[in-house]
Amino acid sequence: xxxxxxxxxxxxxxxxxxxxxxxxxxxxxxxxxxxxxxxxxxxxxxxxxxxxxxxxxxxxxxxxxxxxxxxxxxxxxxxxxxxxxxxxxxxxxxxxxxxxxxxxxxxxxxxxxxxxxxxxxxxxxxxxxxxxxxxxxxxxxxxxxxxxxxxxxxxxxxxxxxxxxxxxxxxxxxxxxxxxxxxxxxxxxxxxxxxxxxxxxxxxxxxxxxxxxxxxxxxxxxxxxxxxxxxxxxxxxxxxxxxxxx
Amino acid sequence: xxxxxxxxxxxxxxxxxxxxxxxxxxxxxxxxxxxxxxxxxxxxxxxxxxxxxxxxxxxxxxxxxxxxxxxxxxxxxxxxxxxxxxxxxxxxxxxxxxxxxxxxxxxxxxxxxxxxxxxxxxxxxxxxxxxxxxxxxxxxxxxxxxxxxxxxxxxxxxxxxxxxxxxxxxxxxxxxxxxxxxxxxxxxxxxxxxxxxxxxxxxxxxxxxxxxxxxxxxxxxxxxxxxxxxxxxxxxxxxxxxxxxx
DNA sequence: AAGTGGTCTAGACCACGAA
DNA sequence: TCGTGGTCTAGACCACTTA
Numbered sequence: 351x352x353x354x355x356x357x358x359x360x361x362x363x364x365x366x367x368x369x370x371x372x373x374x375x376x377x378x379x380x381x382x383x384x385x386x387x388x389x390x391x392x393x394x395x396x397x398x399x400x401x402x403x404x405x406x407x408x409x410x411x412x413x414x415x416x417x418x419x420x421x422x423x424x425x426x427x428x429x430x431x432x433x434x435x436x437x438x439x440x441x442x443x444x445x446x447x448x449x450x451x452x453x454x455x456x457x458x459x460x461x462x463x464x465x466x467x468x469x470x471x472x473x474x475x476x477x478x479x480x481x482x483x484x485x486x487x488x489x490x491x492x493x494x495x496x497x498x499x500x501x502x503x504x505x506x507x508x509x510x511x512x513x514x515x516x517x518x519x520x521x522x523x524x525x526x527x528x529x530x531x532x533x534x535x536x537x538x539x540x541x542x543x544x545x546x547x548x549x550x551x552x553x554x555x556x557x558x559x560x561x562x563x564x565x566x567x568x569x570x571x572x573x574x575x576x577x578x579x580x581x582x583x584x585x586x587x588x589x590x591x592x593x594x595x596x
Numbered sequence: 597x598x599x600x601x602x603x604x605x606x607x608x609x610x611x612x613x614x615x616x617x618x619x620x621x622x623x624x625x626x627x628x629x630x631x632x633x634x635x636x637x638x639x640x641x642x643x644x645x646x647x648x649x650x651x652x653x654x655x656x657x658x659x660x661x662x663x664x665x666x667x668x669x670x671x672x673x674x675x676x677x678x679x680x681x682x683x684x685x686x687x688x689x690x691x692x693x694x695x696x697x698x699x700x701x702x703x704x705x706x707x708x709x710x711x712x713x714x715x716x717x718x719x720x721x722x723x724x725x726x727x728x729x730x731x732x733x734x735x736x737x738x739x740x741x742x743x744x745x746x747x748x749x750x751x752x753x754x755x756x757x758x759x760x761x762x763x764x765x766x767x768x769x770x771x772x773x774x775x776x777x778x779x780x781x782x783x784x785x786x787x788x789x790x791x792x793x794x795x796x797x798x799x800x801x802x803x804x805x806x807x808x809x810x811x812x813x814x815x816x817x818x819x820x821x822x823x824x825x826x827x828x829x830x831x832x833x834x835x836x837x838x839x840x841x842x
Numbered sequence: 843a844a845g846t847g848g849t850c851t852a853g854a855c856c857a858c859g860a861a
Numbered sequence: 862t863c864g865t866g867g868t869c870t871a872g873a874c875c876a877c878t879t880a
Contacts, residue, residue, distance in 0.1 A: 843879100843880085844879090845877105845878085845879085845880105846876100846877080846878075846879095847875105847876085847877080847878100848874105848875075848876070848877090849875070850873080850874085850875100851871105851873080851874105852870105852871100852872100853869105853871100854868100854869080854870080855867105855868085855870105856866105856867075856868075856869100857865100857866090857867070857868095858865080858867095859863100859864090859865080859866105860864090860865095861862085
């Protein structure tokens with residue numbers, strides 16, 4: 351396999367094999383071609399082929415068994431869970447369109463809980479971005495993002511962009527920051543009057559509260575987000591693989 | 597580095613480096629020794645060192661940057677989330693002890709929702725295991741596990757073991773099955789009278805409903821579990837890393 | 843016994859980041 | 862420019878599964 355473009359060879363193998371698997375060339379439980387066969391087919395070394403299969407295994411769409419082969423797993427269960435996606439992106443994958451409403455941005459002294467989550471001193475300023483997410487015109491989610499101000503100077507000038515683009519997209523495009531990991535803590539509680547008003551429902555319902563801390567690729571905490579989500583509409587999918595280390 | 601024992605060399609490197617990181621030898625944001633330094637220290641090839649660092653990266657406790665080095669991330673955020681743990685194991689990690697109560701086991705024709713989740717015909721029998729989990733003597737969780745009967749024959753004979761050991765432990769020890777992945781779907785709803793009675797609370801509260809489908813390492817669905825969990829006590833932590841493929 | 847994936851070596855060149 | 866991690870080769874031997 352020649353490499354005229356810039357993409358690494360092992361990634362080309364990943365793409366080709368993933369397309370074949372999701373395209374239905376193999377049934378669930380089928381064996382992928384052996385490593386030797388793939389070496390001949392792509393004219394690549396074993397190391398390269400193995401690193402490609404390693405990517406597919408990490409994504410959960412194949413499983414390797416010594417002495418047996420590489421088994422095709424059910425791709426229905428191995429969607430893009432557990433990757434860092436925004437609320438909008440998650441629903442877009444299901445073919446649902448999310449709009450943003452009632453955006454407000456302001457510079458703040460962070461409350462203590464946010465200082466703790468971001469591990470910052472109490473004189474470090476943060477931006478508070480508040481907005482409502484609508485699914486098919488109806489409010490489904492209310493979000494409060496606290497962002498470290500020193501990373502996103504003059505954020506208020508970009509409010510209009512937020513109406514049409516995602517916050518993460520803005521951060522990566524305008525401020526050239528690399529967000530690559532986060533921790534979500536998900537709890538649930540019964541709605542009160544404020545939630546009823548913000549999300550436009552009448553009877554009390556169960557709500558998700560998602561507290562996310564986002565980290566940059568240098569290890570610094572960068573953002574703390576509290577999302578209040580209608581529990582009667584939304585659900586979380588979490589993909590679990592392997593036993594814990596140790 | 598000699599290999600007198602059976603453990604692969606790269607895993608020894610993983611253990612040694614992980615111990616150093618969690619033991620506080622490096623601060624968050626510090627650089628790990630370069631690959632060349634580790635090659636000399638362990639007297640191993642670059643490939644082996646890199647595969648060890650790859651494991652640590654997958655666990656989220658380091659992050660590699662081309663041209664810069666390998667950065668130590670905050671191990672507080674990289675606990676054993678997203679690995680396949682039982683309810684009991686998850687709480688045990690926090691130092692909490694969970695007891696099991698009111699166990700019942702029976703052979704059933706599965707309801708349609710379970711047939712769908714496990715992808716089995718409607719004449720395939722399943723065991724239904726029901727039980728209550730207690731945290732410090734108080735009910736916190738009610739679980740209904742549907743297990744494919746052909747994988748766990750005569751399960752009812754092991755009910756007494758379930759009082760003291762976890763279900764997964766029993767399955768791995770007695771039936772020699774390898775469970776290696778699962779999908780959780782988490783929703784929330786308001787409790788009704790039945791939930792109040794089972795979990796012993798008075799006022800209506802918000803509950804988690806966790807629907808887990810468990811898969812064996814051959815790709816077959818094996819078990820479907822519905823857990824009802826008190827939302828005022830429990831929380832989920834999900835560790836997210838990297839952007840989705842494609 | 844044969845065939846599979848798992849581990850490991852000793853090199854090579856490339857792409858990126860910082861000085 | 863130099864040092865870092867990223868990719869890749871062509872081999873070797875081992876461990877596990879199946880027949």
